[in-house]
Amino acid sequence: MRQLAGAALMLLLWALPVLAALAMLLPGAIDGEAWAALLQHPQLWPALALSLFTGSVSALLALLCTLIIAAGFYRSRYWAMLQQVAAAGLALPHLAFAIGFGFLIMPSGLMARILVGGEQPPQWVTTQDPLGLSLVAALVLKEVPFLFAMAWSVLSKGDAAGHLLGQSRAAASLGHGRGSIWLRIVQPQLLKRMAWPLVIVFIYGASAVDMALVIGPTQPPTLAVVVWQDLNDADLAHNARGVAGAMFLTIMLAAVLLLSFSFIALSKRARARFRSAGPSRLGLPKRLAFSLAAMIIAVTLGVTLLLVLMSSAPRWPWPVLLPPNHSLAAWETFHHASAPLWASLGLSLATSLTALALTVAWFETRPPQHDRWLLGLALAALALPQILIVAGQYRLFLLAGLSGTWAGLFLAHLTPVVAYVAIVLAGPYRAFDIRFAKVAQSLKAGPFRMWRLVKAPLLKGPLVMAAAVGFGVSMVQYVPAQMIAAGRIQTLPVEAVTLASGGNRALTAVYALMLALPPLIAFSLAALAGRPRWR
Amino acid sequence: MALILHQASIALDGRPLIRPFDLAIAAGEIVTLMGPSGSGKSSLLALIAGDLDPPFEGHGQIELDGTTLDTLPPERRNIGRLFQDDLLFPHLTVGENLLFGMPRGDRAVRGKMMEMALKDAGLEGFGNRAPHTLSGGQRARVALMRALLARPAAMLLDEPFNKLDAELRETIRGFVFSHISDRGIPCLLVTHDRADVPEGGRVLAITPQGEVRHD
Incomplete structure (x- = not known):
């Protein structure tokens, strides 16, 4: 009975809303009129090209930067420190970063003030440029910390890390330089383990709505934004075209992934030849790695400081480098209209704790071999474009009377939150040394007592970190909050995106900072609370 | 070919782990180094190989065929x-x-040499197999062949027979020693097990005080 309860809860609250939402889209898949309308949409092909360009180029550049930085710092004395820096960078949400990055690179932004000056701002098209280059740059800067954290975890934790270290030593004894060891031994094995994070980064880059709305191209926008506009249209025909568009985008992204994997498979022989070509004294690109890491850290810090400055600058005339005066007026305005903050905080707290409870219940009641179902669905939920899942959830919740309700919003937020919590927690939870449980049982502790007194304290670090990750993910959900809340419940990301298209920069900066601050506090508290007391 | 250590020593957090000692290993000779766990045996091999990491600190001069290796x-x-592990x-x-x-x-x-090495290791036709499909003994032989095909001027063996079962251990030991001796490669073997010592070979032991003495 207890074993069924864990799976039933997960199924009812998380898996079913996701699967049913996808099932709701099936009628749309055979709606000939909607597909015909989509294929006649004048922006379809250029928007698709932009989506594929921003998604693939940002993912490839982010991967390249990550690999160069990892190669340059692997086994160096800065390796551990760099992981902490990456974790801090992760706490800054994509949306908040896009807003701040826009302030940095726009024609009247800080970069132009430092580099150009003059009487008038330059006639640059830096944000919302037609090729989506600013979106690509923002995505790369934001995804490198994520990919680096993944790479760090592979290279520093568990058995695989020890094996790689041993293999590196063996390769050195066979005459290979550090660069050659990286390219021939470490990188191939690292890339194998980073396939899923890379897929998620690509899909996110090609289908993100919030970042694209803030900093992406507009004439035409990316396909995700075109679809988003249709999905939010009151016209039912446009709505159906939006559903077809979400499916079309998903199919196109899957096709690109299939092509990429085919190319990788076809290049197998060439890669094998390279790896077995014999010893090479190739060194590591340490200077390049250092420069790249320093640049990304500087831009991220700069963006954060810029948001702080902008939030207290009622006016910032061109071309002065710093605001002439400061005021807390924007903060006061935010304080008087803080309902979206409380809504976001409440939702994030509820979803992260629920996700944690569901995931722990699953791990406690299901055997490890069943995890592949949970993790498979979690990866699918993250690897599918969010607009596709939310479009289905919108239809499902309309039918169930949950649209525009807290319950609907809660379930929609729970989709990505459970996925992240399960992925973050699975490794450490399943690695728990079962002998501790057996000792506790031999000392007459029942399952609950054993969990409370032995397992939970020993797994405190991963548990609180998983909750913090869930909290951070929930705080920045724009697509479900906008669509499922149907304008009846306002959350922070929805307000921030709306403000970003307006002229009140100070208030926009406040919202961006308030998007970043709660996750940062959650991560810091988790890092503090998760430290084991017995060491 | 000879591997020579002059006043080699290792310190851990500033305290001496292995006190300065001299050693010369002639071509084809296999010298065995024994000592309790934590006495610094593997660290000494790392010092010779050039990858001794902090908090260990190594001193002394290492020479191979008359070339000083210290800065390489x-x-x-x-x-x-x-x-x-075969790694x-x-x-x-x-x-x-x-x-x-x-x-x-x-x-x-190169392909022909690889095939010859496989034949030598009794693994003809195994070239396209994945390492995990091999038995422990087969993997150990591939690891040795891989090391020898790089034409090393010296060999360091860090308890390579430890994880093999008793029967296999003896076979692999013979296989490794004969290949190293036949090629005239000076070799330092670290082990816990006296049975690993090659017949008539020199044995060094690290005392609890960190001194390296002939056993």
Whole structure:
């Protein structure tokens, strides 16, 4: 009975809303009129090209930067420190970063003030440029910390890390330089383990709505934004075209992934030849790695400081480098209209704790071999474009009377939150040394007592970190909050995106900072609370 | 070919772990180093190989065929190593593992040498197999062949027979020792097990005080 309860809860609250939402889209898949309308949409092909360009180029550049930085710092004395820096960078949400990055690179932004000056701002098209280059740059800067954290975890934790270290030593004894060891031994094995994070980064880059709305191209926008506009249209025909568009985008992204994997498979022989070509004294690109890491850290810090400055600058005339005066007026305005903050905080707290409870219940009641179902669905939920899942959830919740309700919003937020919590927690939870449980049982502790007194304290670090990750993910959900809340419940990301298209920069900066601050506090508290007391 | 250590010593957090000692290993000679766990045996091998990491600190001079190795990175020392684990690269086939350390050159020649090594190890036709499909003994033989195909001027063996069962251990030991001696490679073997000591070979022991003495 207890074993069924864990799976039933997960199924009812998380898996079913996701699967049913996808099932709701099936009628749309055979709606000939909607597909015909989509294929006649004048922006379809250029928007698709932009989506594929921003998604693939940002993912490839982010991967390249990550690999160069990892190669340059692997086994160096800065390796551990760099992981902490990456974790801090992760706490800054994509949306908040896009807003701040826009302030940095726009024609009247800080970069132009430092580099150009003059009487008038330059006639640059830096944000919302037609090729989506600013979106690509923002995505790369934001995804490198994520990919680096993944790479760090592979290279520093568990058995695989020890094996790689041993293999590196063996390769050195066979005459290979550090660069050659990286390219021939470490990188191939690292890339194998980073396939899923890379897929998620690509899909996110090609289908993100919030970042694209803030900093992406507009004439035409990316396909995700075109679809988003249709999905939010009151016209039912446009709505159906939006559903077809979400499916079309998903199919196109899957096709690109299939092509990429085919190319990788076809290049197998060439890669094998390279790896077995014999010893090479190739060194590591340490200077390049250092420069790249320093640049990304500087831009991220700069963006954060810029948001702080902008939030207290009622006016910032061109071309002065710093605001002439400061005021807390924007903060006061935010304080008087803080309902979206409380809504976001409440939702994030509820979803992260629920996700944690569901995931722990699953791990406690299901055997490890069943995890592949949970993790498979979690990866699918993250690897599918969010607009596709939310479009289905919108239809499902309309039918169930949950649209525009807290319950609907809660379930929609729970989709990505459970996925992240399960992925973050699975490794450490399943690695728990079962002998501790057996000792506790031999000392007459029942399952609950054993969990409370032995397992939970020993797994405190991963548990609180998983909750913090869930909290951070929930705080920045724009697509479900906008669509499922149907304008009846306002959350922070929805307000921030709306403000970003307006002229009140100070208030926009406040919202961006308030998007970043709660996750940062959650991560810091988790890092503090998760430290084991017995060491 | 000779491997010579002058006043080699190792300190851990500033305290001496192995006190200064001299050692000369002649071509084809296999010297065994024994000592309790934590006495610094593996650290000494790391010092010779050039990858001794902090908090360990190494001193002294290491010479191979008259060349001082002290400032050279591990990959330039031309010292082959076998570890407790075979450390075959799991993403490469057996054949690719063997080619990995083989000097660059004509592909056909390298391929032939690889085939010969496989034959020598009793693994003919195993070139395209993945390492995980091999037995422990087969993997150990591939690891040795991989090290030898890199034409090392010295070999360091860090308890390479430890994880093999008793029967296999003896076979692999004979296989490793004969190949190293036949090629005239000076070799330092670290082990816990006296049965690993080659017949008539010199044995050194690290005392609890960190002194290296002839046993």
